[in-house]
Amino acid sequence: MNLMPFAEARERTLARVSPLAETETIPVVSALGRVLAEPVVAPFNVPNHDNTSMDGYAVRYEDLAASGDTALTVVADLPAGDRLTQTIGAGEAVRIMTGAPIPDGCDCIVIQEVVQRDGSQLTVPQGQKQAQNIRRAGQDIATHSDVFSRGRRLSPPDIGMLTSLGLSDITVHRRLKVAVVSTGNEVITPGTPLEPGQVYDSNRSSMKAVLQALGVDILDLGIIRDEKEAIAAALRRGAAEADVVLTSGGVSVGDFDLVTDVISELGSIDFWKVRMKPGKPQAHGRIGNAIFFGLPGNPVSVLATFLLLVRPAMLVMMGCPPEPQKQLTIQFRGAPINKTGDRMEFARGILHYEGADAWIESTGSQNSGILTSMSKANALIVLPDDPIVVNEGDTVTVIPIEY
Numbered sequence: 001m002n003l004m005p006f007a008e009a010r011e012r013t014l015a016r017v018s019p020l021a022e023t024e025t026i027p028v029v030s031a032l033g034r035v036l037a038e039p040v041v042a043p044f045n046v047p048n049h050d051n052t053s054m055d056g057y058a059v060r061y062e063d064l065a066a067s068g069d070t071a072l073t074v075v076a077d078l079p080a081g082d083r084l085t086q087t088i089g090a091g092e093a094v095r096i097m098t099g100a101p102i103p104d105g106c107d108c109i110v111i112q113e114v115v116q117r118d119g120s121q122l123t124v125p126q127g128q129k130q131a132q133n134i135r136r137a138g139q140d141i142a143t144h145s146d147v148f149s150r151g152r153r154l155s156p157p158d159i160g161m162l163t164s165l166g167l168s169d170i171t172v173h174r175r176l177k178v179a180v181v182s183t184g185n186e187v188i189t190p191g192t193p194l195e196p197g198q199v200y201d202s203n204r205s206s207m208k209a210v211l212q213a214l215g216v217d218i219l220d221l222g223i224i225r226d227e228k229e230a231i232a233a234a235l236r237r238g239a240a241e242a243d244v245v246l247t248s249g250g251v252s253v254g255d256f257d258l259v260t261d262v263i264s265e266l267g268s269i270d271f272w273k274v275r276m277k278p279g280k281p282q283a284h285g286r287i288g289n290a291i292f293f294g295l296p297g298n299p300v301s302v303l304a305t306f307l308l309l310v311r312p313a314m315l316v317m318m319g320c321p322p323e324p325q326k327q328l329t330i331q332f333r334g335a336p337i338n339k340t341g342d343r344m345e346f347a348r349g350i351l352h353y354e355g356a357d358a359w360i361e362s363t364g365s366q367n368s369g370i371l372t373s374m375s376k377a378n379a380l381i382v383l384p385d386d387p388i389v390v391n392e393g394d395t396v397t398v399i400p401i402e403y
């Protein structure tokens with residue numbers, strides 16, 4: 001059987017998708033996880049003015065004696081939020097609080113812990129440095145500098161930065177809409193006791209959970225029986241109403257694996273067998289304008305193929321620039337892995353970090369029906385196409401799991 005190498009499957013998956021063209025302008029405070037459709041340029045300096053990073057006294061450095069104490073007179077009090085209009089003259093100082101603008105004439109902040117104060121009299125010890133404890137205007141972001149490029153997926157600190165630039169609304173790509181379908185006569189929803197041969201629909205829940213984490217709109221089309229007409233109706237509806245149709249199950253070569261047939265009739269299949277484990281049977285294609293990802297039925301395969309192929313493609317559709325797969329090499333420890341077969345394998349692993357030491361171990365049994373392996377894992381261990389034994393102390397390539 002002709003299997004497509006994993007690297008080619010990933011390339012083709014990314015090549016097949018493009019960013020959603022439609023944009024919308026939304027409040028910055030609602031934009032977490034959204035993707036910028038326009039670059040953001042700083043309209044002004046942040047901070048906007050030189051200010052003090054400490055509570056203390058603003059002084060003129062030239063007034064301070066090179067050795068011994070200096071006596072100064074406190075002429076004003078400056079809490080954060082206030083400003084002084086007067087220029088500070090020789091021998092004068094200003095009581096100042098963190099964040100307050102540096103008064104004209106001053107160029108040094110002396111922290112309150114080292115001075116002596118008696119009424120308006122201030123004694124400053126030697127050893128101060130010019131410009132100490134001053135945050136310069138534009139130190140964080142300079143006027144006209146590029147703050148974010150288009151395609152930036154906004155993180156919590158990004159939301160804070162946009163607000164510090166005075167922005168209340170921002171233009172982002174519209175949300176990706178994804179239709180989710182489970183297939184299988186044996187698959188049921190929790191709420192009814194399991195009859196022999198039945199399984200609860202964990203795939204639709206885990207697919208919806210990963211989609212929630214990505215921040216896309218979900219169209220839940222439920223569980224569809226292994227009947228061509230029913231599958232076709234669900235996929236047609238998904239393709240009409242969503243940008244992406246995501247199914248699980250029914251893409252293998254069993255008698256009831258009808259999804260691939262239906263896609264060939266409704267749309268087109270780009271490829272459907274990948275040299276990877278878990279996740280050999282997959283169907284990637286198109287129905288009308290919608291991108292179709294037919295994931296395998298096994299619960300582990302669903303998540304692994306989602307992370308390795310579907311998620312990167314969805315991020316591109318959401319407007320993010322395509323990224324190479326993040327991976328690192330690290331020491332393997334624990335019970336050896338004996339990898340057989342000729343498919344690239346993504347074994348579930350647990351990355352440990354302990355001080356300067358970091359290593360990975362296997363989660364144990366790698367059967368693709370064992371969802372606990374995926375639940376325990378925080379990384380995938382990449383094993384080459386050819387058989388290999390990985391022993392304690394060997395170096396392996398791993399892909400950290402990011403949901």
Ligand code: AMP
Pocket residue numbers: 182183184186187199200201202203204248249250251252254257296297298299
């Ligand atoms: P399939 O690819 O449809 O032959 O399914 C492969 C295996 O995954 C079978 O053991 C199915 O029972 C199981 N499976 C399929 N769909 C689901 C689902 N939605 N939730 C949990 N297990 C499933």
Ligand code: MG
Pocket residue numbers: 183184185249250256257297
């Ligand atoms: Mg099935």
